[in-house]
Amino acid sequence: MPEVSPEVSDYRFAPAVSGRIVGGLLVVLAVLLSVVTLVVAVSGLSILVLVGVAVLGVLGVLAAGHLLTRRIVVVHLGTTGYRVRLVRGAGVTAAAWTEVGEAVTATPRGLPVLVLKLVDGRTTTIPVTLLDVDREQFVRDLQGHLRRGQGLRPLS
Numbered sequence: 001m002p003e004v005s006p007e008v009s010d011y012r013f014a015p016a017v018s019g020r021i022v023g024g025l026l027v028v029l030a031v032l033l034s035v036v037t038l039v040v041a042v043s044g045l046s047i048l049v050l051v052g053v054a055v056l057g058v059l060g061v062l063a064a065g066h067l068l069t070r071r072i073v074v075v076h077l078g079t080t081g082y083r084v085r086l087v088r089g090a091g092v093t094a095a096a097w098t099e100v101g102e103a104v105t106a107t108p109r110g111l112p113v114l115v116l117k118l119v120d121g122r123t124t125t126i127p128v129t130l131l132d133v134d135r136e137q138f139v140r141d142l143q144g145h146l147r148r149g150q151g152l153r154p155l156s
Helices: 015-043 047-071 135-149
Strands: 009-011 075-077 081-084 094-096 100-106 113-118 123-127
Touching: 009 135, 015 047, 075 135, 081 123, 081 135, 100 135, 113 135
Parallel strands: none
Antiparallel strands: 009 075, 075 081, 081 094, 100 113, 113 123
């Protein structure tokens, strides 16, 4: 779940995205263990080498899973601006709210995204399905940060 306050909102990867990343790491670990098994068998090393690599690998995957689900912030909305991390093709990864000219939603290739158009023509694209938050809630939160960051007040 996102950490949301009037000043700061932090959003992490959705569980499905974290699961895919951890799954990929498990495949890498399996390949590594196959190679180490072959090396141990051919070179006559102790089986403890294989056990050590396996234990370290599993601990590494568990640590990566913890970081992905609990620690790593993908989108940070602060009082002065925003920051996007670990999103390939995001464009501009950080800017001040005063640099944002427009925030729009789009669905390129059927993927719901939020596009922040900066006043100098650059853009930031945030695929909302990557985040552990409801799309509408994320858009409302970002709009609130944008209004406050640009010094705008509600009309009523």
